[in-house]
Amino acid sequence: MTSVEIEDDLLTPEATADPYGLFARLREHDPVRWSARHRAWLLTRYDDVSAAFQNKALSNDRVRPLLAARRAQGSGSGGRPAADRVLELIGEWMVVSDPPAHTRLRRLAAGAFKGQRISAMGEQITELVDELVEGFTGGDLISEIAYPLPATVIATMLGAPVADRDRFREWSDELALVAFGTGGDARAERHERALRGLREMDGYFRELIALRRREPREDMLTALMAAEEGDRLSDDELVSMCALLLFAGHETTTNSIANATLALLRHPDQLARLRAEPELIAPAVEELLRFDGPIKVLNRWVVAETEIRGRRISPGERVHLVLSAANRDPEKFADPDTLDLSRRPNPQIAFGKGIHACIGAQLARMETRIAVARIVERLPGLALAAEPRWKPSLASRSLEELRVEVGR
């Protein structure tokens, strides 16, 4: 089968600014595309991405092989033990695990994310949002509202002192740099600094865990420590879990809030509708996540021969599940490029699917609902102050800034 002549570079300035045209062409003409540019298969149809979440040939375990390779090379000879420790920490994350390791971690973490525990956070999140929105007099909505909120929520849920919240934000940035940063000489120094920061985070979480073992509380960390069927998380696993909560819960939620706000500003009819019908907020957030969600691409590692839409996919290859393309598939969604806040049903897959569906989805939904509802309600004069620019990132759909005026 010959490759169809279409552009598949997801990182051009055009695709960074608006990837949806490119996604539509791929979805229509070459839905299971080998991209030489990205050295990966690109899946862009809803049905294929959906099926990929269940395909046992596609593995999530993509950090441990890297770590094993580093060890085989002998990281002692000029290697960086700090980097290895961080990789170990990341390698234990359930988002990079397959069953049975995944099943166990997920089961032990699930108690901490139960619906009632999350619902009980509503009041606290509303207070945090109100504090941020009341103090906002215009400028970058991301740095003032969308960015500080999620790290503060995680710090609060873990029971960390208020004074430590800023450090949570720094660690979250450092995790992102180490987990996604590809290094390069110019960034090597930043990378090393991030690793030092993460060692500090490791020590911080260990102290917090020891404290909570002595003095249990009604917080998420205490819930994570609880035994489940005679099994429980070790201290290493708890540190790893805390780092995952911070990392996974931060940038994605920031981008959900920012992208949602931008989409509403670009669709004044829908913004007016949400202001007139605030009870629409739950379906509205589902639609905003579908329309321009925080994650463009999820990665899978091929561990067994498999076939998708007649294309043979081999072990050792990579598959990119293009969530943002699947969420605009006209086979699944009527008028997929139309933002319709009352769309129902809305089986969007911004949080993934099945056993790997985001465990923090309910928390992220609640934060996004409260933040977006308060932003549109409390900032009636909200308007774009500058044309926003997007970060050139493959995985995330992320704005550099969102400069707005609030007319007060």
Place this chain on the structure above:
Amino acid sequence: MRIGVDPDVCEAHGQCSVVDFELFPLDDDGYSAVGPDREVPAGEEGTARIGVDACPVRALRVLSE
């Protein structure tokens, strides 16, 4: 309270299980294993309702309050 799933409608989104994996178990492929008719333990009704509402395709139902 009793809840149930319509297996012909379930698309394995797993959003119910995110709310409570014990009330809303999944099978190995991510489909709901709630079954056609399951009793909700006393005190868990609120969580059950959140989980039923979280289904994006309305495969889950509250059968009786």
